[in-house]
Amino acid sequence: MDFNNFYNGQEFETYKYLGAFVHMNGVTFRTYAPAASHVAVIGEFNDWQETPMNRCGNGQFFEATISNAKVGQMYKYRIYNNGSFVDHCDPYMYTSEVRPNNASIIFDMNQYTFHDDAWINQRFSEDMPINVYEMHFGSWKKPGEEADDWYTYREMADLIIPYLKENHYNFLEIMPLNEYPNDLSWGYQPTGYFAPTSRYGTPDDLRYFVEKCHENNIAVILDFVPVHFAIDGFGLNNYDGTPLYNYPNDAVGKSEWGTCNFQHSRGDVCSFLNSSAYYWLKEYHIDGLRLDAVGNLIYWQGNSGRGENREAIRFVQNFNKGLKQRVPHTLLFAEDSSSYQGVTRPVDQGGLGFDYKWDLGWMNDTLDYFMKTPEERPSFYHKLTFSMMYFYNEHFILPFSHDEVVHGKKTIIDKMYGEYEEKFAQVKALYMYMFAHPGKKLNFMGNEIAMFREWDETKEPDWFLLKYPIHDSFLHFMRKLNKIYLTHPSLSQYDFSERGFKWVDCHQEQDCIYVFKRMSDKETIVAFFNFHNVDKTYTYKVDQPETLTLLLNSDNELYSGKSHNLDKEIHINNEIEMTLPAYSAQFYIVK
Structure with missing residues (x-):
């Protein structure tokens, strides 16, 4: 750990210096307590009696190595200030007792091997x-x-x-x-x-x-x-x-x-x-x-x-x-x-x-x-x-x-x-x-x-x-x-670009109808919404001929709706009257 970075707020690996570290000679405990008069580690390995921790680093950190401490044993830090003490769990503990108990537990983090390199080396793109x-x-x-x-x-x-x-x-x-x-x-x-x-x-x-x-x-x-x-x-x-x-x-x-x-x-x-x-x-x-x-x-x-x-x-x-x-x-x-x-x-x-x-x-x-x-x-x-x-x-x-x-x-x-x-x-x-x-x-x-x-x-x-x-x-x-x-x-492709969205109609205030298109490099979907409680007839107009292929209708009887015998394709030259059921939405692929 870089101490200058630590105090400047630039350190990202404090956990490699602070905490409880298992090694061949036992376990090394290290904590940061700059205002403490002294600190001890207590745990199952010393019958919960104090093992003093020595100042280390720049004197604001405390450290102790205990040879008989083992993975799975519980511990706490006893931190003294002005003659009194409080027993704390380790801020950098890897695992703990199940609540309401709160002792930290020694754990070896080096025993698990991941095999997901291909996954973690990928990149998530904003168009996904x-x-x-x-x-x-x-x-x-x-x-x-x-x-x-x-x-x-x-x-x-x-x-x-x-x-x-x-x-x-x-x-x-x-x-x-x-x-x-x-x-x-x-x-x-x-x-x-x-x-x-x-x-x-x-x-x-x-x-x-x-x-x-x-x-x-x-x-x-x-x-x-x-x-x-x-x-x-x-x-x-x-x-x-x-x-x-x-x-x-x-x-x-x-x-x-x-x-x-x-x-x-x-x-x-x-x-x-x-x-x-x-x-x-x-x-x-x-x-x-x-x-x-x-x-x-x-x-x-x-x-x-x-x-x-x-x-x-x-x-x-x-x-x-x-x-x-x-x-x-x-x-x-x-x-x-x-x-x-x-x-x-x-x-x-x-x-x-x-x-x-x-x-x-x-x-x-x-x-x-x-x-x-x-x-x-x-x-x-x-x-x-x-x-x-x-x-x-x-x-x-x-x-x-x-x-x-x-x-x-x-x-x-x-x-x-x-x-x-x-x-x-x-x-x-x-x-x-x-x-x-x-x-x-x-x-x-x-x-x-x-x-x-x-x-x-x-x-x-x-x-x-x-x-x-x-x-x-x-x-x-x-x-x-x-x-x-x-x-x-x-x-999803153009979520954050005007290339991906276009209002077809957002001025049907009295009928509570909204129509808009979503576009990508490969396809366009037009979405119709009727948020009124009665069926509405809507005139859909196009600048050039379109064929609409039904993708999803929220009113489909398959989904406990009322619509059946749905038109799978609609051919439009200039305009068409469409029936939009009450409280419904429809997605069509545009061709």
């Missing part, structure tokens, strides 16, 4: 389709009914990978797998930034899971939490007896979630976060990181009225640029609801350097529109056209994430206006609008079976719903839509 399935690892499927019944990383590989392939998802995003004490936090309040949670197994088990995904052409994105950490005293909070990682002032040191905000003005803190991110990419072959709450990095406490946090912005720029230099194929996603410009602009052009930004404005406007009554929708018609007025400012991903199906917000289908069958008709049309709209796609688990119960981290999705024809047909509809998205380049 990215269809993300977001999951919470502990609740996608459960072996029992207890809240803490979980499948292991290895077991989950055999369960979810076939499901992802069958349903045509090519990316898997997993909510945080860093170690965390509180199940209710879903991993967003970490204590172990270098430790995959032991709830589901060992570090090597997670490596196995990632490699199996790669063998099946599925990329893995991991949620990463760079803003704040758990307040628990055994973790990073007041690690050396002082607010080493967080701000000393609670006005900016405590987050809206009751956690500790990282002090991004400190180089040692930035190097800690840089190294954690690089560690997941390098040691676990993770393909991308989704950074949580980026708006809280851009603005103090996420409030634009308090001004920009310039030190945190510099941290993000250095973080993204450094990761791209070291792992060029990695993808970096920003979960950011602010209107800050340049989130996906390269750092050398003054941007933040992310590959994609979650379009939460699109998500809010779209869902709000579908909550309106048919009578209200003409007045809100341009909620669905507004996104294309700003869309080329950033590279966006369109998310229907876990945040939209919890805390009384209702699930995606339950947000739809109307009665039971009306909701199904509209949610199919909604998803066709989403998949035709420029931008990459993200959908949270359970959305694809039209769950009405909000997500609960203690329960798996209501898979029993697939016994009911309308839910089963909706899953088949989503499967078809996902496949179309992955196999038709017009829906």
Whole structure:
């Protein structure tokens, strides 16, 4: 580790110096605690009695080698300051006891060998389709009914990978797998930034899971939490007896979630976060990181009225640029609801350097529109056209994430206006609008079976719903839509260029009809939408003859709709009258 880089916030490999390292002569423990008066390591190898650690490096680090320490044994650091001490888990631990216990566990990271070189040497291009399935690892499927019944990383590989392939998802995003004490936090309040949670197994088990995904052409994105950490005293909070990682002032040191905000003005803190991110990419072959709450990095406490946090912005720029230099194929996603410009602009052009930004404005406007009554929708018609007025400012991903199906917000289908069958008709049309709209796609688990119960981290999705024809047909509809998205380049090749999108008609306010085209080098798709509750007749006009070949109709009886004997091809010379069923969408290939 380069000490100058460490203090300047430029280091990305602190984990190679700090932590517990297994070697022929035992285990060497090393920690960073600049304000500590002295530090000891305690563990199973010394009957939890203190073994003093010696100052090393520049005197702000502590080190001890214990010859009889072994892989699998537990340990903690006892850190003294002003005559008192606190026992902490190792900030650089590789694995930990299962909560509520919190001792670190010695682990040898050199025993697993990856065989996915061909995969990790590829590059993800911006013209490729990215269809993300977001999951919470502990609740996608459960072996029992207890809240803490979980499948292991290895077991989950055999369960979810076939499901992802069958349903045509090519990316898997997993909510945080860093170690965390509180199940209710879903991993967003970490204590172990270098430790995959032991709830589901060992570090090597997670490596196995990632490699199996790669063998099946599925990329893995991991949620990463760079803003704040758990307040628990055994973790990073007041690690050396002082607010080493967080701000000393609670006005900016405590987050809206009751956690500790990282002090991004400190180089040692930035190097800690840089190294954690690089560690997941390098040691676990993770393909991308989704950074949580980026708006809280851009603005103090996420409030634009308090001004920009310039030190945190510099941290993000250095973080993204450094990761791209070291792992060029990695993808970096920003979960950011602010209107800050340049989130996906390269750092050398003054941007933040992310590959994609979650379009939460699109998500809010779209869902709000579908909550309106048919009578209200003409007045809100341009909620669905507004996104294309700003869309080329950033590279966006369109998310229907876990945040939209919890805390009384209702699930995606339950947000739809109307009665039971009306909701199904509209949610199919909604998803066709989403998949035709420029931008990459993200959908949270359970959305694809039209769950009405909000997500609960203690329960798996209501898979029993697939016994009911309308839910089963909706899953088949989503499967078809996902496949179309992955196999038709017009829906992804020019997501971020005006070459890929063209409004045909966005002025049917009273009829709630929208028509637009998506184009690629090889094909064009025209999409028709009727978001009113009655059938509409629409006059489609062309400048030159076209033949439309039906690709997907959300109202098809195969998907519990009402349309049958559908016209597979429509020949048009100048114009044609088309019947658009209520609450429906149609995709046609143009020839």
